[in-house]
Amino acid sequence: MVKYIGKRIVYMFITLILIATASFFLMQTLPGSPIASYNKLNDTQKAIVEKKYGIDKPKPVQYAIYMKNLAKGDLGTSFVFKGKSVNDLLAKRLKPSLILGAQAMVFGTIVGILLGMLAALKHNTFWDYGSTFLAILGISIPSFVFASLLQYWIASEWHLLPVGLWNDGWKSSVLPSLALAMGPLALSARFIRTEMIEVLNSDYIVLAKAKGANGFEIAFKHAFRNALIPLITVLGPLAAGLVTGSLVVEQIFAIPGIGEQFVSSIMTNDHATIMGTTLMFSAFLIVVIFIVDILYGVIDPRIRVSGGKG
Amino acid sequence: MKSNKWLLLMALTLVLSMFLAACGGSKDEDKPAADGDDKDKDAATEEPEEKQHAKDEEGEPDAEQVLHLAESAAIPSVDSSIVEDAVGFNVLNNINEGLYRLNQENIAEPAMAAEEAEVSEDGLTYTFKLRDAMWADETPVTADDFVYAWQRAIDPATGSPYGPFMMSGVVENATAISEEKMEVSELGVKAIDEKTFEVKLERPVPYFLSLMSFGTFYPLKEEFVASKGDAFATNSDNLLSNGPFVLTKWDGTGDSWTYVKNENYWDAENVKLTEINVNVVKDSATAIKLYQDGKLDRAGVSGDLAMQYRDDEEAVIQPETSVFYFKFNQERDGKETPLANENIRKAIAKSFEKEDMVDVVLANGSLAANFLVPTNFAFDENEKDFRELSGNHLEYNVEEAQDHWKKGLEELGVESLDLEILGGDTELSKKMDEYFKSQLEGNLEGLSISLKEVPFSVRLDLDGNQDYDIQVSGWGPDFQDPISFLDLFVTDGTNNLMSYSNPEYDKLIEDSKGELALKPEERYEAFAKAEKILLDEDAAIAPIYQRGLIFLHKPHFKGLVDHPFGADYSFKWAYMSGK
């Protein structure tokens, strides 16, 4: 196990380096100069500015410098926010997104799992249809429509929570988190339901029942644990996606988060920031996937984490 | 299995009711207002009356002078040499001050300068006497601060987008310095003594004083800038203000910042606001909800929302001086495009209805444009609008358009054309492009239009490489003179980028800068002639509209001044009354 984890960590670094390389060269294919004011500068200025940002050098040299700085944890300097380091930029924008993402994830999965279990245990009853319907509604309404409905009713009409902005403590985070939670909620409810129904019908549960295990014990000890495997496969990437994917919700609630920053850096061709954000998301995602793979082993001992044909 | 059917029914009803709730609820609210409908119907069918600006009304200032505003983007930079975007110039205009400032009537009046500048007979030397003004750190603003700032802006090493752009061909030696052919110290600026600043020009520039209110020409205290090094202007601690307000709580990249009154400002007694809180809100619908919730005192209304709010009691239409037009690219990939044909250009320019477009598609107070130089922008000696002098060009006329079209196709020897319209990717530009497509295809037989909608940065790139057929482009002036627009289309001009060239046009523009520079009347005539050549004769571009914007503006927020060029707003005279 220790050897496996060590090997995976080495792989994770290789993956990151590959992603950094890929994103570096992808940036070069994007149309437009990274220097926003480029067409206002004269040739002399262009030469000087290019030198300042180091984009006058041949691409391989630029790449080497970028990777060297990356090794030191330096993501470079933003082209749009003059003279500001990407590290600073990301650090400041990350916090609201992380808070929203974490709240949405925790709330969404817990409620989703409960709904899914309820539906599975009361298969083909009102509870099943009710929670299934809620889950369908959750995935049927795009998060931005749901977000604006929440904003319109709860904030604008009833004045219960702020309409937007990030300056009202925890209150500011409630509505956006709720809007974001719909995805994980619906997804976990459906997966848990499907899996648990299957598991509940399987032989070993029948055996467990025959041996006199009570419903609660069956639900949690046997069925739930098995149902969790496919859920974790989807939820891992989803968690990472929540932080990136919240950009529309962040825009609706005027929250200075990372998703919103990401889109505007793409729109303004801010290469260093795009690469920095890409790398950060990638690192996050890779770690999540790693954890998921380890969890497989913990949840289902029959899966040998080392893989191998057999 | 009966329940399954009911589940489906329930699902449908719930979804339905959910969305119906949104409209049902709001309908109820409107019932009390349903009386006196007739008047409103008329107002809606006809042109909306020009709204009186709420800010014009008088009123006693309140005890608490705190303003809450939203911006549509974060501040990229407030380094006066580097600033290039609307948000940055706006901040700069309110925390710093140049020799001149646009007053409440939008006329440049002495600010850091104590009195009107002395201009030499030949119009080449300007001498400014500085007022006893202080920086926020209580040191005096001196002529050296101006010399330093101007030299810094022209120094190619600074990489200032506006320094060479504004100074080249205007201030002595600026062009050569920006190309590293001369030392920075040779720029035609001089501190005669601590309070006297002298500028030598390369040629007479009639609009020179209106440049003095532009951010790039603001003073910078060398000692302060040098002591901060690279950190200068990267956050509110590393800024030194000499204007009405001081910037605080700005971390350099954040989505919020605050202005507080600068007690060391020379005219501080006329500054009433003590605090202005600004948050970045990109979504217009959100800004409106915040406004209605009392969290903002003013909110921009954009896109489809404009139609809904333009008749709102608190809506204010703010005319702007940005003009939008089609650029017809005559050469793409080294080959002539069909748009090199004059008749084709004229046909397209005259084939779309502009009035309907501004009323229904834009619905935000924009004006249909049959001109390049906007209305209410440039005035001659007798205060007469340049537009009265120049008249209308390229008006909508389907018959003429179709005649031109037929002729053009014959000349090209083809029966149909496929052209691309390159436009922005905002909601409004997309809607507009769809309208153009339908109008052009409907009126010109055999034309088929494809639309390409890209982010601004990509559009600049395509523009730079002349990789488009027709582009929806726009220009907002940096100073108050028709040349700000007409200079764009001289042969090989930096913003021409469509291979348009007419020696006669070039000559007129050249003359306006040279021999006519000190003859205002003839100069304006030359401009009118140039505009006529550009539009009527050559149809090099096809004007579309002059932009207007709608804002929701709380009645208690008074005294805001919006400027037709340079920075958008001054908060100097703003105050809260009756909140």
Added chain:
Amino acid sequence: MRNENEQEKLTPEDFERVTIDAHHSERIEKPSLSFWQDAWLGLRKNKAAIVSMVVLLLVILMALIGPHLNGHAGDTQNLRHANLPPKIPGIEATGFFDGDGKLAGKKVDLYEMKKVDEYYWFGTDGLGRDLFTRLWEGTRVSLFIAFVAAAIDMVIGVAYGGISGYFGGRTDDIMQRIVEILIGIPTLIVVILMIMIMDPGITAIIVAITITGWIGMSRIVRAQTLKYKSQEFVLASRTLGAKDGKIITKHLLPNMLGIIIINTMFTIPNAIFFEAFLSFIGIGLQPPAASLGTLINDGYKVMENQPYVLLFPAIVISVLMIAFNLIGDGLRDALDPKMKD
């Protein structure tokens, strides 16, 4: 249960002596059914799924014929008829669909005001285009994108995940590293690149959706393969000498079919929404083409004052979603060998 017969009074005459015949014991009483016949038999019993299929077929039918029903073309602009609320002949007297709309917060009959005699069943948009026609045109485009994207995702995802999970070892390692790199690059970047390299449009969107979309499926298939391949029945089969191909088609795939189908049923609405999402951040379908996504986005912006613009596409999308989910459920019940009653 077919062998639940009512108890009757039996007499000895009812009994017949049979002799044990070796041939008979091998005979299969039930008619031989293919996998899909079997599935259909199961599905037929699920009324929700059947109703959903009918609804789905109706929507598809409307997507095909809807644009031609009321004589308005979807791309004809008429600015004088812009922003009209829905009005349907016959039921206008009921108070719904009577052409009343909001203007500056007041309720007025916009048809009367603008002197419009035509009926726009679902109203018009800001350029005066008929929303009924555009709705069905949009539905057609969305369904097309969704089906194609889902099909591509499924094929690539199943193949990739299956191979990776089944063969394991070095193959698995390499394939998973590739997946990790792909999944590690934020989808948006890939999508934007795709749209910049290719001409914007339906193809670009499908490519953009599928380029990373199959990864989810492949991970699930891989996880399932890992789960089943080390289970006892596979081991038994292998011990009995079954080849890889047989194990995959006879043992693994049937076991995974349920989850593959459910995932595909998720992919279809996801594809619809991803397209809507792209439209929202401004890189989706290029106008004047409409899809449910662009229509919802248009409607979302004006939902306070002109809710009908959002209402109809939102209903269609929800109906599609519910239908796909219920059909998915039905199919799952029918296909999963362990869940037969």
